[in-house]
Amino acid sequence: MTHTLPPFRRKLVAAVLVLVSPTLALAQAPAPQPSAPKTQQAASGQAGNLQPATREAQSLASLAPLVESVKSAVVNVDVQARPEVPEGMEDNPLFDRFFGGNGRGRGRGDREQIRQGAGSGFIIDPKGLVLTNNHVIEDAVTITIRLDDGRSFTGEVVGRDPLTDVAVVKVKEKVDQLPSVKLGDSDAVRVGDWVLAIGNPFGLASSVSVGILSARAREIGASVYDDFLQTDAAINPGNSGGPLFNMKGEVVGINTAIVGGGTGIGFSVPSNLIKALLPQLEKEGSVTRGWLGVGIQPLTRELGQALKLPVSEGAILTQINPGSPAAKAGLKADDVVVAVDGKPVRSDSELTRTVALKKPNSVTTLSLYRDGKKQDVKVTMGTRPDLEGLTKKKPEAADEQDSSRRVGVSLQDLDARTASQAGFTERAGALITDIVPGSPADRAQLAPGMLVVEANRKPIASAKELAAAIRAAPKGSTLLLRVAGPGGGRLLRALTVP
Numbered sequence: 001m002t003h004t005l006p007p008f009r010r011k012l013v014a015a016v017l018v019l020v021s022p023t024l025a026l027a028q029a030p031a032p033q034p035s036a037p038k039t040q041q042a043a044s045g046q047a048g049n050l051q052p053a054t055r056e057a058q059s060l061a062s063l064a065p066l067v068e069s070v071k072s073a074v075v076n077v078d079v080q081a082r083p084e085v086p087e088g089m090e091d092n093p094l095f096d097r098f099f100g101g102n103g104r105g106r107g108r109g110d111r112e113q114i115r116q117g118a119g120s121g122f123i124i125d126p127k128g129l130v131l132t133n134n135h136v137i138e139d140a141v142t143i144t145i146r147l148d149d150g151r152s153f154t155g156e157v158v159g160r161d162p163l164t165d166v167a168v169v170k171v172k173e174k175v176d177q178l179p180s181v182k183l184g185d186s187d188a189v190r191v192g193d194w195v196l197a198i199g200n201p202f203g204l205a206s207s208v209s210v211g212i213l214s215a216r217a218r219e220i221g222a223s224v225y226d227d228f229l230q231t232d233a234a235i236n237p238g239n240s241g242g243p244l245f246n247m248k249g250e251v252v253g254i255n256t257a258i259v260g261g262g263t264g265i266g267f268s269v270p271s272n273l274i275k276a277l278l279p280q281l282e283k284e285g286s287v288t289r290g291w292l293g294v295g296i297q298p299l300t301r302e303l304g305q306a307l308k309l310p311v312s313e314g315a316i317l318t319q320i321n322p323g324s325p326a327a328k329a330g331l332k333a334d335d336v337v338v339a340v341d342g343k344p345v346r347s348d349s350e351l352t353r354t355v356a357l358k359k360p361n362s363v364t365t366l367s368l369y370r371d372g373k374k375q376d377v378k379v380t381m382g383t384r385p386d387l388e389g390l391t392k393k394k395p396e397a398a399d400e401q402d403s404s405r406r407v408g409v410s411l412q413d414l415d416a417r418t419a420s421q422a423g424f425t426e427r428a429g430a431l432i433t434d435i436v437p438g439s440p441a442d443r444a445q446l447a448p449g450m451l452v453v454e455a456n457r458k459p460i461a462s463a464k465e466l467a468a469a470i471r472a473a474p475k476g477s478t479l480l481l482r483v484a485g486p487g488g489g490r491l492l493r494a495l496t497v498p
Contacts, residue, residue, distance in 0.1 A: 075145050075147055076119075078144040081117055119200070119239075122241075125180055127175060131241070133167060133256055138162075153173050154172045156170060158281065158285065159281030183252075185271070186252045196209070197209050197242060213230070220259075220267060226349070228268060228269065228270070289360075290358030290364070291385070293323075293327065298349075311336075315345055340364060360384075361381060362380070409441040412433050414431045423486035424486055429453045432451070432483075453483065454482035
C-alpha cells in the first residue's frame with residue numbers, strides 16, 4: 001500500500017541513493033581481443049595484468065565532471081519555524097497536550113516554541129535566487145542559506161505555492177556571481193533516462209546519488225495538481241527541495257515526496273511546471289490560477305461507448321456551477337473535453353492542471369464532444385477560489401482577537417469568492433473559521449463554516465462588527481445569534497458571554 005504525507009501541512013522528503021552495479025554500465029566493456037603471444041604477455045609484466053572485474057570497472061563512464069559542474073549551486077536551507085497556534089487556542093491546555101508544554105495553559109508569549117528544520121535547494125540566479133519546497137520554509141522565522149564552499153547567507157521568502165509545494169527564496173545580502181544552474185525541459189526526459197540528485201540528507205551536505213526516471217505524471221494525493229516525476233530514489237530527510245538533474249546538468253525536477261515505508265520510489269515536481277509558476281511567484285508572491293467552475297470525471301472506454309463517442313480519453317463535465325465561467329460560455333453537463341487550445345486532454349486531472357495554468361480573464365478554446373458531435377467553445381477564464389483555505393488570512397486587530405478569544409471562536413469576513421464557492425446566498429457576515437473545543441462558542445453549537453448574520457437582531461456585516469458585539473456584551477449575558485449555512489438555511493444560536 002502506498003502511503004503519502006498529508007498535502008503541505010506535513011513534511012515531504014525525497015532523495016536518490018547510488019545503486020550502480022556492473023550490469024548498469026554506462027559504457028560497454030571493450031570486446032575481447034585475440035590472445036597475445038606468451039612472450040608478449042610476459043613482457044607486459046605482472047603489474048600490468050588486470051583482473052576481468054577491474055577492467056570492467058574501469059570501463060564505466062564517470063559522472064564526476066557533471067557533479068563538479070553543478071554541485072556548487074546546491075545549498076542547504078536551514079530553517080527556524082514557529083508552529084502555528086490556532087486562534088483561541090493560546091490558553092487552552094489541550095494545545096500543550098498535543099504540541100508540548102506542561103499542560104497548564106500558558107499564554108502564547110510564555111509557550112512559543114521554535115522548530116528546527118533543514119532541507120535543500122538550488123540557486124537559479126547568480127544574484128541569489130533559490131528554489132526549494134514550500135514545506136521546507138513554511139512558517140519560517142529565520143532562513144539560512146549555506147553554500148557548498150562554506151559561505152552562509154540570510155534568506156527571505158519571495159513567493160510560495162502550497163498546492164505544488166514550490167517556494168522561491170532570495171539571499172538578503174547583496175551578492176553577485178553566485179554559482180547557479182538552469183531549469184531544463186522536464187517533458188524531454190524519457191522513462192529510463194539517467195537522472196542525478198544532489199542534496200543534504202540527514203545534514204550530510206552535497207550528497208550525490210543517481211538513478212533513472214521511473215514514471216511520469218504520477219498522482220499521489222498531495223494536491224489536485226499532482227504531476228510528479230517518479231525516480232528510483234531511496235528517500236532520506238533533508239533532500240526536500242533539492243534538484244534532480246538530467247545528464248546535461250539541467251534541473252528537471254525538485255525532489256519533494258516519498259512513498260512511506262518503501263524504498264526506491266521518490267517524486268519530483270517537474271521543471272516545466274516550476275517555470276510556468278516562477279514569474280508569478282517572483283512578482284506576486286503567490287499563484288493565481290484559472291477556473292472554469294465545473295465538476296469533472298475521467299472518460300473511460302466504457303463511458304465513451306455509452307456516450308457514442310469516437311474517443312476514449314478526455315474529461316466529462318458532470319456539473320456546471322451557476323454563474324461560473326463555464327455556465328456563461330454555455331458548457332453543459334455531459335460535455336466531454338478532449339483538448340484545451342489544441343493541446344490534448346487525456347483525463348480529468350490533466351484538464352484541471354491545464355486550466356489552472358491559464359491566466360484569469362484570458363480566452364481559452366475548449367474542444368469537446370456534445371451529443372456525439374465535436375465542436376469548439378470559447379471560455380473566458382475566471383479566478384480559482386481558495387478552496388483549500390491556504391491563503392494566509394489578514395491578522396485581526398487586537399480588539400477583534402480579544403473578543404474572539406473571549407468566547408473561543410475565530411472569524412473572518414465573507415468575501416464574494418468564498419460565498420460563491422460555498423453556496424451562501426448572503427454576501428456579507430462574519431464567517432466562523434474555527435471553534436475551540438469546550439469553549440462558550442462550542443457549547444452554543446456554533447461550528448466552522450457557519451455565517452453569523454445577526455447579533456441580538458442587529459445585522460452583522462463583518463467579523464469586526466461581531467467582535468464589537470461580543471466585546472460590548474456584559475459578562476454573563478447571552479447573545480442571540482442568527483447564523484446562515486450554505487444554501488440559505490438559517491438557525492438561531494444562544495451564545496453565553498463569560
